Amino acid sequence: AIVSSKDLIDKYTTNMWILISSTWHDxxxxxxxxxxxxxxxxYSLNEYVNNTYIKNGTSESYKRYFIEEVNEFEKFYNMLEDLDSRQVFKNLIAYRISGNLDCLKESSFSQYFHPKVHPxxxxxxxxxxGFTGDTVKQFNNYLHSCCKIHSFVPSSNNYAQMVSFxxxxxxxxxxxxxxxxGEKIGKFCMNPIKDGNNPGYSISTERSEEIMVISLDEYVEK
Structure with missing residues (x-):
């Protein structure tokens, strides 16, 4: 139920706590x-991250990975030509290491539609x-369907939803x-990520769902 600020003050503040669970908690x-x-x-998102991302060791694991591969991170950083991209990269690393969501800043433009690089x-x-069609919808809305889209969906469940869409x-x-x-044609086993926070999949040795992987070059040649 929606409660007015007056009712909130008159009826609900004397005998109960008000719990805020929102991105806009501040x-x-x-x-x-x-x-x-x-x-x-x-109960902020930062608290949620602290209770999951940090306490389960993911943050510490990434920190070790960053230290071990710092030269590769630096190579990638130097490949980024514009300052915005470099800052985003640094922010992502800071978030992965600290688990602090404040490190992630909202982009000034929509995903896939950079002012200089866009379809x-x-x-x-x-x-x-392509998941179930979310990016297809974005591209078609942006270009009024004046384009050709080849959407790759390895998961059989997501593929069925994409075809239906x-x-x-x-x-x-x-x-x-x-x-x-991928780099070349092959078959792999794919499993849903089971951490409860990620709707994606990962390549695994366990046989959950076998998928086909092809290279973009081979697809274009066909």
Missing amino acids: EIEKQLKELGIKNIKT VKGDVIIDGG IEVENLLNVTAVQAGL
């Missing part, structure tokens, strides 16, 4: 305190990891390919 807490409400508990009408777009939306400019992209 702003909400500030507004409540300005109303004179003090019995506030905040244009007539492009042939390779959508590597294409049929329902009558997307004549989209080709769904049930395969992953």
